[in-house]
Amino acid sequence: MQSAYITDATVDGIFWPNLRMKLMDQWTRIIQNFDQYASPLRPSQEDVSLYKAQLKPDDRVLLLGITSELIPLATVLVDHNPKLIEQLQSPQAVLGDWSDLPFQSEFDAVIGDGVLTVFQGTLVHFFEQVRKVLRKGGSMTLRLYISPETKEDYEDVLRTKKKTGFHAFKWRVAQVLANPYIRVKDLYNAVLPVWDHPTLQFYQDSDLVYYFPKLSELPAYDQIQFPSSYDLAERCPVVTWRNYIQTT
Numbered sequence: 001m002q003s004a005y006i007t008d009a010t011v012d013g014i015f016w017p018n019l020r021m022k023l024m025d026q027w028t029r030i031i032q033n034f035d036q037y038a039s040p041l042r043p044s045q046e047d048v049s050l051y052k053a054q055l056k057p058d059d060r061v062l063l064l065g066i067t068s069e070l071i072p073l074a075t076v077l078v079d080h081n082p083k084l085i086e087q088l089q090s091p092q093a094v095l096g097d098w099s100d101l102p103f104q105s106e107f108d109a110v111i112g113d114g115v116l117t118v119f120q121g122t123l124v125h126f127f128e129q130v131r132k133v134l135r136k137g138g139s140m141t142l143r144l145y146i147s148p149e150t151k152e153d154y155e156d157v158l159r160t161k162k163k164t165g166f167h168a169f170k171w172r173v174a175q176v177l178a179n180p181y182i183r184v185k186d187l188y189n190a191v192l193p194v195w196d197h198p199t200l201q202f203y204q205d206s207d208l209v210y211y212f213p214k215l216s217e218l219p220a221y222d223q224i225q226f227p228s229s230y231d232l233a234e235r236c237p238v239v240t241w242r243n244y245i246q247t248t
Contacts, residue, residue, distance in 0.1 A: 037199065039230035040145070041167045043069045043113050047143055050225045050238040054141045055109055062133055064098055064112035073111060078102070099125060103133040110140040117145045117210050127219065131245055139222075141240045147175040147212045148235065158194055166197045168231035171212075175235070178212040219244045 039047075048069050055061060055073060063074035066084055071077060071092070078096040079085055085093045096102045099121050110130050119126050130140050157176045161169055173194075174187045184206035191200060215224075215237070223240040227233040 038165070038167065040171060040232045040236050041114075043067065043143055044227060044229050045069075046227045046229045047113075047236075047238060048073070050227065051111055051141055051143075053225070054139065054223070054238075054240050055111075059108040060106065060135075061109045061111060062103065062107040064110065064115045066093070067113040070111055070113060075107070076103075098129060101129045101133050105133070105135050107133050108135055108138050110134060110138070111142065112140075113143045114145055115142060117212060118208075119211070120208065123211075123213075123219075127245065134245060136246070137242075138245065139240055139242045140245060141238060143236055143238045144218075145171060145175075145212055146215050146218075146235050146237065147178060147180060149214050149216060152176045161195055164231045166195060166199075169195060170197075170200075171232055171235070174210060175212045178210070180213045180217065181209050181211055184208045184210055 043051075051070065051073055060075045061073055063070050063077040064079075066077055066079050066088060071090075074092060076094055077088075077090075077092050078094045078098070078101065080095065080097045082095055085095050094102065098115070098119060110133065116123070116126065134140070152172070152175075154176050157172045160172060164172075170187070170191055173190050174182050177186065177190060184203045187210070188200060188203040188206065191197075218239070219241065221239045221244065222242045225238045227236060227238070230236075
């Protein structure tokens, strides 16, 4: 099977702002059914402890998104979906766009879970926004979804269905098809004939694009920690950047 891949040259043309409402709708449905999701789609308690190890007690922390497991670590959380912000009913929650964060040098740390995969824009722009909101000496810690350095065989990946949970299987299919981007609708079409899981419906006809880089394709990081308590944990490192954010 071949997927209708996008390339780096087309990324800016298909992302923000024209996909914002579609992203909002998809994530509203996913969050409303989040009890059907488990790791690797959600951070484990082990992951949360890895985040904590990178934060100081008095850090002012910005959380990108509304990952429930990470909210206790955050001073402020920011998401672009007004429905989800309203549901939280929290003074911590701020309505804002990750591609144009409404802060300037206000935080000691930025954290997020899977945000590089779902960010609808370029890696360069993402890091620019993080630098904008951090104070001098600040850091960013993210749990990532990375592709293996050596591309797997597609048919071999499909055969792993009998050995793993659905969400780990879905991510392995995404990673073998990504270049490193993959259209969510292509992921849906690839997985559906093999495993028609109830949560797969949220990806149907989606025009969003997900990003699954290799570790070697990312900017130089200062620390990397790998969890070990769930399927595909070896591809879900918790990565911290300090020097790269401060020097570029």
